[in-house]
Amino acid sequence: MPIDSGKLDKRITIQQPRESTHGGEVTRVWEDLATVWAEMIPLKSDESVDAEQLASRITHRLRIRYRPDLTITSRMRLKYGSRELHIVGPPRNPRERNEELIIDCKEDE
Secondary structure, three states: OOHHHOOEEEEEEEEEEEEEEEEOOOEEEEEEEEEEEEEEEEEEEEEEEEOOEEEEEEEEEEEEEEEOOOOOOOOEEEEEEEEEEEEEEEEEOOHOOOEEEEEEEEEOO
């Protein structure tokens, strides 16, 4: 069953990391690859203690149209406004029909 385009109501940008050298110091910069429409499904919200500090984590599942011109990996991230969603694992292509990709993400605050 094709993806319901009415549910693709969030505009997200797919970004990949690139290392840049400035004055001998190597830093990571994020390069935009594509901007696409997505369905963003919040899965859970919990709090955990990391290094004696409270860290809030929100997990999301995103659905986008299949893009044969993009190879999305867990090294990449998604931007939604000012929010950064880090990809967890490889995207899934349900039933191998090349209609949609399902991307699991984690948002760190």
